[in-house]
Amino acid sequence: MSISVGDIYCVFVEQMQKYAACQVTSIPDAASKKSQSLISIVELDWAGETLPDEAELRQMKPLYCDFFFWNNKLDHIYVEATIPKGYIWIGNLPPLITEKSKSYGTWHVGGSFYRQWQWNQIPADKRQQFKEAAKDDTLVQIGGETIRRSTIVIHQQTMRQIHDLSELAKLPCLTRIHTAEASDPLIAYIRSNPFVNELHLDNPSRRSLDLRDTNLKRLHLNAEGVESITLNKELNQLSLWGELSPNLHIGAEEAGRWLTVTFVDSPPLHCGLEQLGALSLHKVTHVDLLPIVQSYPGLRELRLSGKPGTIANMNSTSQLAQLRLFSTQDIFGFSPDEFPNPDQLPHLTALWMDSLPVEAAKSIKTRYKKETVKGLNMSTYEAAQTGLVSQ
Structure with missing residues (x-):
């Protein structure tokens, strides 16, 4: 066109x-x-x-x-x-x-x-206060430290020195918090602040984490020891690491339909996200795609990044009827005929495969070439040591 x-x-x-x-x-x-x-x-x-x-x-x-x-x-x-x-x-x-x-x-x-x-949707007076503070570099005392009133992120070192979280009210533009534990006062503060949209927790020290009624968009969490995570409606990015409990349950809006979740190496297969919209796996060593596809059949986006890593049952990708984006980097162990044909992935709009087997790269490029005319955004690259094939 x-x-x-x-x-x-x-x-x-x-x-x-x-x-x-x-x-x-x-x-x-x-x-x-x-x-x-x-x-x-x-x-x-x-x-x-x-x-x-x-x-x-x-x-x-x-x-x-x-x-x-x-x-x-x-x-x-x-x-x-x-x-x-x-x-x-x-x-x-x-x-x-x-x-x-x-x-x-x-x-x-x-x-x-x-x-x-x-x-x-945020009350007008709160929005106005945010805008005014964004231009205000007045110095304020937080946890014994001197920082600007316009500060947008607070780190763990400062959080450790704060004994009364009401001090954070001095920072009307605060949008991102890095801390260790998920204390009840911290969760209460986040619920009261419509601008805090990103939370990093390195050691939540609790089995259950309830974030309902917050305005978080992104959550980065060491989930070791955590068995229940209840997310707020607007959260769209969840990143988990650490040794995950086999009993982990994640409660999300529409079973994760609007959520992108990132796991290290491999995901839990039955954790409450039956309608998960986007899945990202990084530092993959070996992954069997079939049980992932069966556990998350509604995936619209799937990203795999190897350490490098290998993959089994690449052909099961064809079972993802709604797949829009598929991306791999440093993923090996599959032959050209294992990757689905274009007619098996009718909704695919982006296909990005970096550092993949030589013959697979050539085959995918050839089979999907015509799809680029129809709007497919495609790039395929062979592993560096064997040469390069690109679209």
Whole structure:
């Protein structure tokens, strides 16, 4: 499909259950080798349960965001000049903005619209206090240390010196906390603060962790000894390490449908995340894909990063009917015919395989070449010691 400046595309955003929209604002000079595979797009201030009609199209405007540290900022980025699967051409308007983008990113239209909506749910007075503090470098005393009022992250060293967590109220912009234990006062503080969206826990020292009614988006946790984790609705990234209990149960919204979980080497197979949306395994030594696919049949994204590592039952990937993204790095031990054909992964929009068996790389590149014309974002690279095959 040819792309023109001014084109407007819509995509259905499952988490919102609405369509979102973007506009192509520029197509860099094809004479520039660096930019000829890129276009710039801007997210639009529109969402709807159905595709827009002509009247709605003519009224579309750019989305100006002011969530957290954004201040009347456009989500205007350079992306790959291939329209991904699922994006629908709606029409063409004169470019709604003319300035050049200074940022690079990936196709994720609707993300900023959703984050702006979430921000708008926070009481206006609290949002105003956050914005004012973000510009305030006044020095305050926290746990015996002198830090700026505009500080956004607090580390374990400082947390160890705080005896009364009410001191954290001196930091209206605090969004990220690194600490050891998950004390009841800490959880209560996080529940009372709508801006704390990331928590790192190195030694929770408890068997059960309940984070309901918080506004966390990301949780990084040494889960050794933990048997129950109850997540809040808006959490979208969970990273667990340490020796996991065989009794571990994770309670998440819609059994993990909107969640990305990262494990070291291999995941627990029955932990309450039957509808998990995205799974990432790193430092893999050996993984059998079949039980993973059977335990997490709703995966839309699957990322595997080896130490390097080997894989068994690569062909079971074809059972993931909703798979959109599949990524491997330093994963070996499978033959070319074990990787599914394109018709077995009809929803695949991104296929990134770095450092994989030589023959597999060649075969995958050949079989999936035509899919790139349909919007598949593909890169396949052989292991370095045997040469390189790339798309």
